[in-house]
Amino acid sequence: MHRVVVVANDDVVPFDLSVPIEVFGRARLADGRPAYQVRVCAVTEEVRAGAVGVRIPHDLSVLAEADTVVVPGVADLAAPLPAAIREALATCTARLVSICTGAFVLAAAGRLDGRRATTHWAAAAELARRYPAVTVDPDVLFVDDDPVLTSAGAAAGLDLCLYVVRRDYGAAVAADTARRCVMPLERAGGQAQFIAYEPPVPAGHGIQPLLAWMADNLHRPLTLAEIAAYASMSTRSLSRHFRDQTGTTPMRWLSRHRVRRAQQLLEQTDQPVERVGALVGFASPTAFRECFRHVVGVSPRDYRAAFPPPAVN
Template sequence: MHTLPDVSTVAIAVADGILHFELALAHEFFGSAPPVPVESWYELVICGAGPVRADGRFLLEPDCGLDRLALAETVIVPGWADLEGDPPADLVHAVRAAHEAGARVVSLCTGAFVLAAAGLLDGRRATTHWSYAEALATRFPRVEVDPDVLYVDNGSVLTSAGKAAAMDLCLHLIRLDHGSTIANAVARRLVVPPHRPGGQAQFVATPVPERHDHPLGELLAWAAGRLDRPLTVEDLARRANMSSRHLGRHFRAMTGTTPLQWLLTQRIHRAQELLETTDDSVDAIAEATGMGTATTLRRHFNRTVGVPPDAYRRTFHRQRADGASTSASFPTPTATPPKAAPRPISFGP
């Protein structure tokens, strides 16, 4: 059995005007344990000031009041329907108070408008559904709105684009908390892609081709098998038998990113896997992933994942064959809410 962090509380903040899709999505990701053995999972609670209606039609009875948000380790704000009016003041205040108390606050889709109203996005890069990005930027000019990405991770504040991108962010959170093995198991259960990096474009003009004879199909597999080598754009273009500029256009159309960024993402993923599953030194992993030196690996890894490789290993390293665990637990929160009795979600007319 994998050694995992202590169970953390995930609180979904609700009020009249929330969107039911993002609410149900968060409930599914964090309320259902993965189909593999785990030592602990999230305690999920739904917090609201009283019975609320999602999309104006589904009646929801919260587990507890909005004040419980301040005791949660992660607060999820689902999509918000009324983008012209102000979100309820008690919801905004509770979300702000939760962040001030140390909670990780996450918005799904247009939930970013609630975070922006709480001032949590001021001076920060954030995203939302591409069709509402301009409205978010206009209404909250202190927010650096990026309409082109799936999600943005600022550490204690995270925002996602719409619908499917909200799934990507939920998987990203599970990967941060429990490692890639558990996140991949959850993805398999839900039949969704195991990982799409946050920097991937929200909209890709051409669907990702499945045919092996696509110009980049063989190239991606070829490059993925040579991550230990210092590949350049020219190397990839030569392999694909096209110019570097032509390759760049094909690459962005197919993957939503540039060749070098795609390579870096694959190298980081490989480094995460090696840190989780081997006892190789950081120097050896840097060489195996084409980073060259431990210094280079640490710089890119810290910037991409948010923690140094050594800290990542201490948290996510799998049990060794002799049964001893090298994993470290997450810090115990200073305030742990009492466990609420389970209450069914009531969806009614």
């Protein structure tokens, strides 16, 4: 039987703690036997988990027997990681899985250095800032950089745990586990579709007035030459300054913010999908669909189905 050990740090996120217990605990083989043995360990006998305290039955010594170690998210990213957990994870030979901000725990133990990883979209920039040796992908639901796997926020932990079941025991066992958990085996898209709209003009940028002008003119078919003319720069100079201060090109910035504005319109209005694309400056419905899918991970129609506008009474 595959042995899963969940490490409960103090201030563990209750949902993240419950996800691996539920998913792996519900998995059954074809003959009905449990697919996993699940144990929970911690440094102390009780940990805080949101509004409750949770008594933990095992200490860190059970990590030595684990085939898979799961690290749930923690609520306070500023809290220091206990040395015992850091050392245990640093030397652990089991497969490692993190849920949501549990990626910060793995990163603090040095287990994400040189690897691709993800975490909750709201914490992705901070993970990249603190741990520059980690390649952070904020748009996906989970990353498999075997033997280390990381998931995005909240429900993405369910996706990752089901993916692990599928890797371990195949599609049939994973599908049965998904039914037991009353959730789909796979979800379309990545966590980009759940990202709240970032401010169109990041504070503190030297080209902030230009970004504000671009945000106000998303509906227009702007060209690189027109943007450079407004900034009183050559196109080459504009591209260099823009990349230095935003990390991307003017046209990619424009496309991404057009998509974010389209998300708002799809959620908040009943405008037809093709009309939404035109309102945010895309030259054709095809260009809109392709760019939207590239940024968000699903089509505009699927996005609206997931986040429909409020019904009018």
